[in-house]
Amino acid sequence: MIFEHPDRKTADMDEISADVLIVGGGMAAGWAAVAAAKTGAAVVVADKGFMGTSGVTATAGPNHWWVPPDAGRREAAVRKRLETAFGLADPTWMARIIDITWRSIPELEPWYPFSGDGQGGVYRSGLRGPEYLRALRHYATSLGVRILDHHPVLELLARPDGSIGGAAGHDRLADRPWRARAGAVILATGGCAFRSGLLGSYSNTGDGYLMGVEAGAELSGMEFCIAYSISPAWLSTRTLPYTGARFFDAAGRQLDTPGWDRPREYLCSLAAAFRSGPVYADLHEAPRELPGVIREIQPATVAAFERRGLDMFRDRFEVKLFGEGTIRGTGGLRIADACCATSVPGLFAAGDAATREHIAGATSGGGAQNAAWALSSGVLSGQAASSAAARRSHSDRQSRLLSMGGAGLHPTGAVRPVDRKAVVQTAQAEILDPDKALWRSEAKLSMSAKWLEDAWEDVCGSLRGEGLDAVAARETAAMAATARWCNAAALARKESRGMHIREDYPGQDTDWSRRLITGGLETVYTQREEAPVSELAL
Template identity: 45%
Template sequence: MLSTSAQFNKLGDVIVSAYQSESDNSSISQLNLETDVLVIGGGPSATWAAWNAAAQGVRVVLVDKGYCGTSGATAPSGTGVWYVPPDPEQREAAMASREALGGFLSERPWMERVLDQTYTNLNKLSDWGYPFPVDDQGRPHRRSLQQAHDYMRLMRKKITRAGVKILDHSPALELLVDTEGVVAGAKGICRQTGESPAGTLRERWTVRAGAVVIATGGCAFLSKALGCNVLTGDGYLMAAEAGAEMSGMEFSNAYALSPAFSSVTKGAYYRWATFYYQDGTEIEGAGSQKGRSIIARTLLTQPVYACLDKATPEIQAMLRTVQHNFLLPFDRMGINPFTQHFPVTLRLEGTVRGTGGIRITDYTCASTVPGLYAAGDAATRELICGGFTGGGSHNAAWATSSGYWAGEAAANYARQLGTQANQRTVRGLGEAGVSANNANGSSFTPSEVIRAVQAEVFPYDRNLFRREQGLTESLGRLNHLWKEIRNSQAVSEDQAVQAREATAMVATARWMYSSALERKESRGMHKHLDYPEQDPNQYHRLLSGGLDQVWVKPQKLETSAKERELVAL
C-alpha cells in the first residue's frame, strides 16, 4: 500500500507529489509531476526546446539521462555550426555545397528555414553572453561553438531562469498515452536518489504532460565515442512504441577517427595527418575525409598509425588552444602526435553523425503521433543533409533550430488541450525490457544482448562496407535477439536502465539494416558493394518502423531535387 509522504506543492510552476512504499528497506519511492511540456534529453536540442516552450508561458519539465549541461556528444566536444549570414549568394553556396554528397535527398525550404533560425539563435546566444571567438579585427566568428562546455552551461542557466524544472540523472523508460493514443507524458527512474545498501534503484518518476519533446540524441551503440555513451537510441524505442515512424535509418553507419587509446573523435584535426602502416610506410590515399574507407579496409587486416606531421608550428599552437581535450590523452601517454606515430581506430557513431531518426511530418517538428515532437539527433536530419552529414555543422544547426520549433509547437499543443490535459486516463507503453511477457520466468542479460548487437554493427566489413548477404545474416541474428527480449520477463530493478538501452540498440540496428537492405544502391553514406552506383530510380526516402515486425517503405520527394540529381549524374 502506498502512503502519501508529501502533499501537493509547487516547484516553480510544476505540480509535484511524492509517495513511498513502507513495506521494506528496498522499497521504491514514486515522484509524480504534472506539467504542460515534458522534454526528454539534456543536450542543445533539448535545452532550446525547453527554453522556447517556457518562453510561451507554459510549465516545462526536462528529464535528462545524465546531467543537463554536461552529458551528450556536444558538451565535451566543441563543434562548428552551419551559420551563414543572410546573403543570397552565401546561402545558395551553403545549400548547394553538400547536396550531391547527401544524394540529393535534402529539401531547400527546410535548409532555408534552418539557416534563418540558426542565424537568429546564435546571435541570441551571443547576446546571452556566449564567448564566440573573434578575428584580428574584433569581428565575432559565429560558425564555432568550440567552448561547448560554456555553451551548455549557459543553456542550463537560461532554462533554469525561465522556470524549467530539471530532473538530472533521470532516464526515461517509457511514454504514457491516453485512451486515444495521444502522448501524455513519460515514466522513468531517478538514479541519484534513495539507493539501498545493495545499490538497487529506488525512486521512479512519472510526469504527466500535455505534450512531449523527444531530444534524446542518436544511437552510437556504446562504442565509447566521446560523450556518446548516453546515446543508445532510447528515444527511438519510446517513439516507436507509441507508433512513430523512422526515416533515413540506412544512413546510420558513421564512423569517426580516434586514437586507439582514446575516446576523442575530432576528425578535423586529421586534415594535418599522414597515415602509415606498422612498418612506417605511408598508406596511399588514406585521409580523414575522402580516404577514410582506405583506413577502414586497412584496419580489417592490420593496425593503422597516424602522425599530425603536416601541421606547421603555427598550426600546432592553434590546435592546442582550440580543442584542449584532443591533445590531453597524448599528453597523458607521453606522445607527441606532431612527431610520433600513434595507433588509430574508427569508432561507430551510428545515428549521432548519421542522418536517420524519428520522421518529422511538418515544420513544427511533429512526429506521426499526436502530442509527440522530436528534435536534434533524435529526429531525421535528411531534411537538410540528405544521406550524409558529420559532427557539428548541419547537425549543430539542426539541434538549435529543431529544438526551438519543437518546444514552441509542444507548448501550443499543450495549451490547446486546456487545464484538463493531465486528468486524462493514461497507460505506459513500455513492453520489451520493461514488462513481463513470459509466464515461465525466463529473462535476458542486458550486457550480453549489448555485446551481441555490437558484434553486428561495429565491424567495418558488415556495416561500413555493406553486402546483401552480410546484412541479411546480421538482421536474422538481430531478429532472434528481439524475440529473446520480447519473450523474457522484465529484468531486476537495478538493471532497468541497461535493459532498455539494450532493447533500444536492438531495435535501432533492425531499422538500420532493414532499410539498408531495401536501398539497393549506393547513396550518401550508405555504400552497398553489391550495388555500387547511385540509382536515379531510387530517388526517395525510406520510412521504417515496427517492433515485432519491422517494415520499410519508400516516400517520394519533390521533382526539383531529382532534376538536380540527374544533372549531376
C-alpha cells in the first residue's frame, strides 16, 4: 500500500525530525533520497504533490547521457558536448555525471520493468516517467526514507548562525502547518516554466529559487531560460510525434519551417509565423513506424488527440509553443563546490533547482544531459547533505530556528488584495513571449524590468496567504521573483551566447566567458563570476 490516507495520519505529523530533509519529489529528489539513505541518514522527502507523479519527469520519458565506462568513448562524449556549451561547462563535472549515471540506473532493477533494447540487450538509458518515478519511490521507501506527500514547503528555517536547519510548510490534505528540523536541507524543487501549460510543470513555480535566495543563496545562469516545445494548442504533450511535422498557416499554405537540426532557426521561424495567425501541424510525413508504436511508448500523447476526436496522423491540428523557462533552460541555484552545496551552509541544490551550466553551459542540456544531471546532482547532494548533517553538533541540532520566508507570507507593507493572475501574466508576458525572449535587447529588457519590478513590489509589499492559501501565495511570489532574476541576468549579459541572443550585442564576447551570478530580493544584483570557467585538460 503506497498511499497514506489523510485520515490515517498520526498526531506527530506537525513536528518532524530528520538528518536530511529533501524538498521536492521528482527525479533529483528521488535520487537524493536514495543516496542519503544509503549512508545511513534519516531522510525525509517533503513534496508539494505526490512523489511519483510530481514534476516534469513523471509525465516524460527521459533518456540519460549514457556512455559505457570506456575512457576513449567518455572523453569523446565530453568533448562533443563541450563544443555546444559555449565555454561555460566544465569537463570534470561532465565526466563525473556520466559515471554516476552509468552506475546508478541499474540499481532500479528490482523496481523498474526494464525491457529490451532491440538488439538482444537490456535498454537502460531511457526510462518512462510514471514507472521511473514509481521505482524511485519504492527504492527510497525500501531504504527507510519517509515520504510526506502533499507537504509543500513554504520557507526555510535557519539557525542563528545562518546555516539551514529545517523547513516549514503546510500539509495541504490535512490543511495544517508542519515544521521539520534537519541536519541539512536539499532543494530539489525543479525549475520554473511560469505556468505556461508545459506538461508536468504546473507545480514548478521556482519555489526553491525564492527560498534559497531568502536564505542567502545565489543563482547562476538565469539568463539561459529560453526554450519552447511545440504541442497541440489545447494541451502540451511530449514532442516525439512532431519532429518530422510540416506546418501550415490558416489559409492552408505550407510554411518554410527549418528542420529540427537548426533549432534556433526553427523556433524563430515558428515564432514569426504565430505573429500572423494560427499555425497547424500535419504529421503525414512522420516516421512510418511511429503510428504503430506511439500508443505503447507515450499513451498520454495519443489520448491528447483521441479525446478530441482527432486522428493525429491524419487530421491537421492547431499548435502552440509552450515556454519551458528554466526547466529546459540551464539557470538555477549556484553550486559553490563539487558536491552541490549552495553558498549557504547546510543548504544543497539538485536537478533543475540548481544551475546546469556545469554540464550544459549556455545551451539546453536537452533531455539526456538534463536527466543525467538530475540523477547525479541528486546523488551528490544526498551524500554531501548526509555528511554535513553528521558534522552538526548536538546543540546545533537543537538550536533555535528562524523563519526565512518573506514575499507572500510576511508582506513589508499593509496586507492588501493582490491580483495574483495579473502578476503571473506579467511574468509570462515578459519572460516567455517569444518576441521578447528570442530577440532580446536593452530596450525590451529594460521595459520588462519595469513591469516585473512593479509586480514584485505589489507581491512583496502586500501579498499574504494564510493556511492552505499560503501555498498559492508563495507560488505567485516565486514566479514573480524568478522572472525578475531571469530578466536582470539577460539585461546584464551584454553579448550573445548559446540560447541568449541579444539583437544589440550579436557577437560572443570573450570577456563574458564566465558565469553570471544573480540574486537579491529588495534589489536584484548581477555579478560576473570572478574566475573564467576553467578549461581543464581532459
